[in-house]
Amino acid sequence: MLTGAGVSAESGLPTFRASDGLWEGHRVEDVCTPEAWERNPGLVWEFYSARRAAAERAEPNAGHRALAALERRLGDRLLLCTQNVDDLHEKAGSGADDPSRLVHMHGELFVSRCSADCGRPPFLDHALYPEFSRIARCACGALVRPHIVWFGEMPLGMDRIYEEIDQATVMLVVGTSGAVYPAANFVDWARRKGARTLYVGPEAPLNAGKFSEVVLGKAGETLPSYLGV
Ligand code: BV8
Numbered sequence: 233m234l235t236g237a238g239v240s241a242e243s244g245l246p247t248f249r250a251s252d253g254l255w256e257g258h259r260v261e262d263v264c265t266p267e268a269w270e271r272n273p274g275l276v277w278e279f280y281s282a283r284r285a286a287a288e289r290a291e292p293n294a295g296h297r298a299l300a301a302l303e304r305r306l307g308d309r310l311l312l313c314t315q316n317v318d319d320l321h322e323k324a325g326s327g328a329d330d331p332s333r334l335v336h337m338h339g340e341l342f343v344s345r346c347s348a349d350c351g352r353p354p355f356l357d358h359a360l361y362p363e364f365s366r367i368a369r370c371a372c373g374a375l376v377r378p379h380i381v382w383f384g385e386m387p388l389g390m391d392r393i394y395e396e397i398d399q400a401t402v403m404l405v406v407g408t409s410g411a412v413y414p415a416a417n418f419v420d421w422a423r424r425k426g427a428r429t430l431y432v433g434p435e436a437p438l439n440a441g442k443f444s445e446v447v448l449g450k451a452g453e454t455l456p457s458y459l460g461v
Pocket residue numbers: 235236237238239241242247248249250264315316317338380381382383384385386387406407408409410411412413414432433434435436437449450451452
């Protein structure tokens with residue numbers, strides 16, 4: 233399974249492309265690249281602090297819960313790979329029995345790490361850093377940064393993701409426009425391996441032609457009946 237921002241839309245978290253290219257009023261290149269971080273870490277943390285505050289208040293919706301129910305039925309036969317950095321899949325119970333069944337390929341909003349890669353591991357962090365002077369520092373003295381995969385950075389868990397796609401008989405993709413790579417390529421990889429490829433979302437994704445089936449509907453309204461959970 234692959235999910236995108238659309239699965240969190242009914243929980244009140246805005247998607248990316250719906251806001252005409254602005255994320256919470258910022259241009260992607262101003263907040264979501266290593267260059268943006270070098271140029272203005274205060275602005276980057278202002279953006280991610282606002283998203284932490286919003287995600288903190290958000291609750292999982294029926295779409296998240298349906299995917300967690302499917303995982304309880306399929307167990308190790310299911311991998312949920314999400315492009316989302318919010319923790320709504322976890323809040324709905326995904327990965328509860330085995331955290332390795334959930335992969336955040338673009339990182340996690342409530343995790344920070346040393347910006348200087350000093351070797352200390354990423355750590356759980358719900359703190360808000362609304363301005364530069366409030367940004368925490370690593371024990372090595374460097375600023376902490378969001379444990380988020382920015383454009384131009386390598387997504388996480390790729391070996392595991394491709395290993396699972398190689399064995400997949402079905403790939404279900406929910407709520408992603410197919411605009412961002414390599415995630416948008418996963419469906420083509422799965423098709424080449426003979427998997428059935430299914431999409432659920434209110435509008436056809438950019439890579440719609442790669443799917444065996446496209447079911448038009450909102451995740452929260454469609455997934456419970458579509459998955460029979
Ligand atoms: C990499 C974390 C290489 C940040 C994110 C030119 C051509 C092709 C590729 C590239 C190119 N130039 C550059 C690239 C590569 C680049 C890329 O793809 N750029 C795009 C813009 C062209 N990709 C990268 O840089 C990636 N890294 O390639 O590394 C590399 C190799 C070796 C060594 C080093 C590096 C890294 C990409 C990750 C960027 N980080 N997120 C953050 O979240 O703050 S991406 C960001 O977009 C989010 O993760 C988000 O999930 C993701 C994709 O967006 P969607 O989830 O699809 O959201 P969107 O708004 O687009 O769509 C929402 C969908 O939901 C819609 O379809 C809508 O219909 C639907 N929906 C709405 N309501 C509902 C719903 N669905 C269901 N129910 C509803 N109720």
